[in-house]
Amino acid sequence: MSAYDLNDSAVLDDETQDAIDIDRSIGDFSFPENHKYDAGVGLTKDTVDYISGVKKEKDWIREFRHRALEVFESKPLPTNWASKDLENIDFDKIRYYLSDGQAPKRSWDDVPPEVLETFERLGVPQQERAFLAGVEAQYDSETSYSNIKEDLEKKGVIFVNSTEGLREHEEIFRPWFGKVIPTGDNKFSALNSAVFSGGSFIYVPKGLKLDAPLQAYFRINSENFGQFERTLIIADEGAEITYMEGCTAPKFETATLHSAVVELVAMKGAKIQYITVQNWSSNVFNLVTKRGVAHENAEVRWIDCNIGSRLTMKYPGVVMKGRKARGEVISIALASDGQEQDTGAKMIHAADETTSNVVSKSISLGKGRSTYRGQVHIPKNLKGCKNNTECDALLINSHSRTDTFPAITVRGNQHATQHEASVSQVSEEMLFYMQQRGISEAAAMSLAVNGFINDLAREFPMEYSVELKRLIELEMEGSVG
Amino acid sequence: MSLVVSNLKASIDDTPILKGLNLEIPKGEVHAIMGPNGSGKSTLSKVIAGHDDYEVNGGSVTLNGEDILEMEIDERSRAGIFLAFQYPAEVPGVSNANFIRAALQARLPKGEELDAVAYYKDLYAKMDILEMDRKFTARAVNEGFSGGEKKRNEILQMMMLDPKFCILDETDSGLDIDAMKVVAKGVNSMRSSERGFLVITHYQRLLDYIQPDVVHVMADGQIVKSGGKELALELEASGYEFLKEPALA
Numbered sequence: 001m002s003a004y005d006l007n008d009s010a011v012l013d014d015e016t017q018d019a020i021d022i023d024r025s026i027g028d029f030s031f032p033e034n035h036k037y038d039a040g041v042g043l044t045k046d047t048v049d050y051i052s053g054v055k056k057e058k059d060w061i062r063e064f065r066h067r068a069l070e071v072f073e074s075k076p077l078p079t080n081w082a083s084k085d086l087e088n089i090d091f092d093k094i095r096y097y098l099s100d101g102q103a104p105k106r107s108w109d110d111v112p113p114e115v116l117e118t119f120e121r122l123g124v125p126q127q128e129r130a131f132l133a134g135v136e137a138q139y140d141s142e143t144s145y146s147n148i149k150e151d152l153e154k155k156g157v158i159f160v161n162s163t164e165g166l167r168e169h170e171e172i173f174r175p176w177f178g179k180v181i182p183t184g185d186n187k188f189s190a191l192n193s194a195v196f197s198g199g200s201f202i203y204v205p206k207g208l209k210l211d212a213p214l215q216a217y218f219r220i221n222s223e224n225f226g227q228f229e230r231t232l233i234i235a236d237e238g239a240e241i242t243y244m245e246g247c248t249a250p251k252f253e254t255a256t257l258h259s260a261v262v263e264l265v266a267m268k269g270a271k272i273q274y275i276t277v278q279n280w281s282s283n284v285f286n287l288v289t290k291r292g293v294a295h296e297n298a299e300v301r302w303i304d305c306n307i308g309s310r311l312t313m314k315y316p317g318v319v320m321k322g323r324k325a326r327g328e329v330i331s332i333a334l335a336s337d338g339q340e341q342d343t344g345a346k347m348i349h350a351a352d353e354t355t356s357n358v359v360s361k362s363i364s365l366g367k368g369r370s371t372y373r374g375q376v377h378i379p380k381n382l383k384g385c386k387n388n389t390e391c392d393a394l395l396i397n398s399h400s401r402t403d404t405f406p407a408i409t410v411r412g413n414q415h416a417t418q419h420e421a422s423v424s425q426v427s428e429e430m431l432f433y434m435q436q437r438g439i440s441e442a443a444a445m446s447l448a449v450n451g452f453i454n455d456l457a458r459e460f461p462m463e464y465s466v467e468l469k470r471l472i473e474l475e476m477e478g479s480v481g
Numbered sequence: 482m483s484l485v486v487s488n489l490k491a492s493i494d495d496t497p498i499l500k501g502l503n504l505e506i507p508k509g510e511v512h513a514i515m516g517p518n519g520s521g522k523s524t525l526s527k528v529i530a531g532h533d534d535y536e537v538n539g540g541s542v543t544l545n546g547e548d549i550l551e552m553e554i555d556e557r558s559r560a561g562i563f564l565a566f567q568y569p570a571e572v573p574g575v576s577n578a579n580f581i582r583a584a585l586q587a588r589l590p591k592g593e594e595l596d597a598v599a600y601y602k603d604l605y606a607k608m609d610i611l612e613m614d615r616k617f618t619a620r621a622v623n624e625g626f627s628g629g630e631k632k633r634n635e636i637l638q639m640m641m642l643d644p645k646f647c648i649l650d651e652t653d654s655g656l657d658i659d660a661m662k663v664v665a666k667g668v669n670s671m672r673s674s675e676r677g678f679l680v681i682t683h684y685q686r687l688l689d690y691i692q693p694d695v696v697h698v699m700a701d702g703q704i705v706k707s708g709g710k711e712l713a714l715e716l717e718a719s720g721y722e723f724l725k726e727p728a729l730a
Binding site for chain 1: 530531532533534553554555557558559563564566569570571572573574575579580581583584587588621638642
């Protein structure tokens, strides 16, 4: 059909639709726990020592964790501006480290059967074969599987978990570890710094442009659990990388905590694109700190889609440190009944002629609540900086709520900024029109929502935009009629 | 095989609009309804289509003997009722091609996929009849369309969905004479012994191009006069003044 119409991307999407079987309930299963290492319930200095001991870490890392625990304990919850729901996290009831004690496997054949089955049901090995350059699959606290195409490894690409990254490649990762996001950035970055485990440490050598994405999949299997992966991606001068992460958890009665720290470093002329499709179950508190540094003429792009979780708080940021650096955040949030998506972006201009772009679209369904918080900072001593911020919200019915809190600080007069915000509703007339053509109310809703995010969905790789479309359709079916 | 409206009463916000309307349109016939503003012409089309704003207070509407008032909006559409809107809604971000495709897909049994190649072939053939540019398929439904483009789009959808019964609600409004000829060409290409049409219009002009079998005059929520196509010409010449006479008496 492409011979007839190449402009019509969604038509092309259908071709792959059957091949990728993903739905909202697909992550809702779990296996009996099988842990060799269990740090127990609650968080003390002993918990931190236990984790550090299991990982046989060097003293500097253990000390880093200890300091972080102190910072975490000293900081109040940010309920003065954020959701009061944070108070429902009982830090004393969470388990901070669970693993089967096995090293990451390079072949799916060596992965324990229940872990393999988990990732197969989520489609991870299939996607790896189809279009990825490398995959890391994390199951609770540790990486079960980690592999990268051999030729990339030969070219010097490093793709390992945090433990291995700090142990085997300290000289590469230590200089940037905790530098983009300091421990004390916020309470949850401090928590992660105290108990981190898993995540991806990636180094792409000078001038190497990866033509296929690397992917990480984060899976929570256990109840009352906290997952604290730590990711650090360094793209050396002129290097290019696209990294994608996906995540799911079974729906437990009790709250689950996911609190990651992700640091990106784009050296001169490098490009990093970080894509997230978050589909946590509705009992997960998802409190994530993500930030990148872009050096001269480098580019950091966050493409972020939040569909699941009970409460998400996430404001990906870019510090544009070198001349002509570029930062971008493109985000889609869908807040269903009982969900809160509190997302946004931070753009810190720290050099001349830096450019940032923020496009955020949120959809609130039922009693779902979405909030955009944006910060754009351009100091007085700089010249020729540009920022564009657009946030659009779509409300599906009168109970839903959306808020926009933009904070744009621009000093000096040699800059260009623009900010646009809109709130719209799927009108009754639009629905009547679509239904009059024979389309059911639920299908009409999802068509309207997919139309609303259509321009942003194109930014995702096709395999992901299909998943996105499907997830939205399923959300709509559940919330209409 | 016909659309039968019997003693239909409908109101909006407790204000009666349709007051016992009777109308029968056998298949294969084109009926026109004319009448002054506020007579209830557009209400009739929306009540038949099932708009939620209107409450049906009595009477019935059947399509081929089937009671359609009990059906959801989308079920009525799939049963064969098509309404070409006077003011079609915009659907931002959804391409025309995908929209029409979704409507056709909704008519297929579960699990059956629309043949995309055949679909585009059919779509382009019908767009050619309506003299529409190919770029139109990728544009969002009605977004930024001129009045004429919107009306052509309505007729295109009608041609693609192949309904049993078509209602055209003031399709001529906002059209210049060339656009009206094109739209009429599309409608006339669909006339068949199996399909009925209800053409709602304010002006006789459209009926020069879509020749009706019967013309009805609507006033105050009822059909007050019916006749052949010459009735439309009479109305054009003398207006609706005659309707006011009983009130003056």
